[in-house]
Amino acid sequence: MVPLLHRFVIGAALLCVVALLSSVLAGCSQLPDPKRDLIVAAAKVAFDVRTQPGVAAAWSEVGDAGRVTVHVRLQPEGELRAAATAAAALDAAPLPGAEEVTLAVAVPAAPGLAPVEISQARAHQDGMPFPAALEAADTLRRVAIAAEVGITSSALSLRLDDHTTAGPSPLTTAAAALRGVAGVPSPVTVEYRPRDSSRSVSVEVADDGPSAELLAALDELTVRPDVSRIVHHEQRGQDRPLLDVQTDDPEAVARLLTTVADDHPPRPRTAFSAHTATNAPPLNGYVGLPLAGADPPPPAAEAAPILASYEADLRAFLLRTAEAGTATCSVTDGRSVQCLAELPLWHEAGTTTEDVEACFAAITAAWRHAGLTSGERALGTEIWSRGPHVPGPAGVDVARIRGTTDGIRVSVESPTVR
Template sequence: MVSQRRRFAAGAALVCVAALVSSILAGCSFVSEPPEPLVREAAKVASDLRKQPGVASARSDVSEGSWRHPHQRFVSLGVTLRDAGGLAGPATKAATTVDGATFAQATDVTLDVIVPGGPGLAPVSIEDSRGHRDGAGLPAAVAAADALRRLPTVAGATLSWSTASVRMAAVTAAGPTPLADTAASLRGLDGFGTGRLSAVEVDWPLGGSERSAAVEVAAEVPLDPLIATLEELSRRPDVSRIAYREQRSEDRPHLDIETGRPEAVADLLAAVVDPAADRLELPRTAFVVHAAAADRSVTGFVGLPLGAATPEPDWRAVDDPPLPAEEAAGIRSDYEAGIRAFLMETAVLGKRAGGPPPDADPTTCATADDGSVHCDLLLPLWHEPGATEEYVEARYASITAAWRRAGLSPSERALGTEIWTPGAGYSGPPGIELARLRGTTDGIRIDVSSSNVR
């Protein structure tokens, strides 16, 4: 016989399932609605934006984070300008208005400025994010957009907080050297290769709705031989997609091609001449060529036989070449001496006033594989005669106060460890990248690391 408690549990489970199904069918969501004050504030800012000269329309939207981050709230504001002439003035005024709003409950605030095209000017879209500014903000994006929209090879430009892209003009795309022409016009811009124009993605259709190319053009890559090869591939009907990325923050440029003939295209790429890579001046481009179904793929490096080992250099070696061994050893020696002195001063602060001086050198140091210097110091405060919790806390406060005066500040705390890093007013020994401070059963342990020296 089924107990009354079990029947109740089963009935409750069925009720919960029914409620869940009903909520799904009704379009309900477990994510809460955005707070009304935030929605009203965003709507008020959008209303103010509509009243500004040169603004054709403005909108606002407030959205919640995903179910994983239900407490995140994002404010999105959009402005469309009336004509192509007013870019800097109206866009800057709109950004100033948005910056003047508090949006205290928002995780991030973005502003999209859409500028229509005009005679000799392509339409542009600019995104400014309050949470992802690089120090230059909207004025740098406006200047970059104004330069891009004036290029005859460009039909449209988009700048977000992290990327810049252009849509190739139809007359350029129909020409014999579309990518070479667009790359030349981009590289002819003042300041290209830096800031918002460090690299620009060039997009153009290859014919048909499912064939496209997106090539990121930077100051150094891709080189002319690879550009010519990509143009050749763009004209082949068996190639449906071309994607090239500079990947400066990673190891090397990367090329992804979708084609019905992976082996033939891979052979073509392996035969491309790459003089800068041959001279070890730039990293070779890695490629993967695959069929649409992804059942066949070939990987390799441009200009090398298929199956070749990973070549040198990578971007890190190009941008930050290793120092001569003697020079690197000298810098590491200076770093170690500075860190030892820093820790000796810390050891003094960790001693009882009027107590015995610290050991001549209580520090141990080592050099890591990446060329950084790591030194550590243990202050066995709990083993000192008459040590109390108040005494240890006082020594800790004395150490951290001195660190703050030197320009260090706590940047992270986890599992009983504080991580301190140099700030703008840092006046301590050169080379210190971070210092870790944590309490132990013996007292206080301090680890200090320098920046890498290769």
């Protein structure tokens, strides 16, 4: 317990540091004023967070291109709600010129409590609400199998402890433990590295999947010397679960997966890709089906509600990230949805080039925070897509943006229904 006088002296000292930093930077001619203002504003946020109950330390970091990170270390046995207070302070703070703002929170381990690492983008709106994610993380850190709990943009992860990973079926054990705990949302990403190996395993566990048969197969794959990486994603933002296996022997892995019973309607069958670390073509298929076969497309009656859900997701995404209240949507080949929105910024009186550029940057920053990755450019169009191992926004597979004579055009496409 820090004496009250000591806390007052520390707080006064931190205020002096912020004031001194402001005055020093004000007289530094080599540092651009916008960056100076951003550094001072970020330091002020960190000081305000430091004074909150349960916070052991807080500091800020300003990198290139307006990237701001506010680091917070909580008391080991404190409540994670302090992180929500810090996030609210960061969301409300004026940070002029900031392009990316991230809250990084570390909670040390305590008896019976696993450590927690949090990386949350400011005003992130995809995934579960941040306070709900904190409540779930507080529950997960008390589960016996947890070595560490993580929150990244409201997505939950759990690293398995050594005792569980040394057992005969770590993933089966982890799924049973997580599904038996009340208050844990679905899914949770279970991560670990098998002992004495460089292999990495990342499997999303939901209430209804992976199935017991597929979990057993994954446990078998984790001990194979030819397998170097396993990544499994549930259905967030895609039409079916996806399994990616990096291996020196794709044929053997594919043969194993085609023999696994994974037919549990209404849950869609899991798609898989087995490949080497090189650029050789992968072996793609569906768990439990012959490799040469293909999962038939769903009848129109089954595809219709999926496509309707995708359209709602796409419209909500455009409204959330581009403030596009009106969009034109269409269905392609009965399998995917595309929505297009025009932002006629040049039709508004007083619009400047800087205004349009700022709007363009704000939209792409929101896409990045939502989990999309900037890829190629084609004829003036920026193309964004979900990362290979990162769940993106629900219903969005590809997003495009370009400047036009009217302003900005944005379009988004859903995954293909198979």
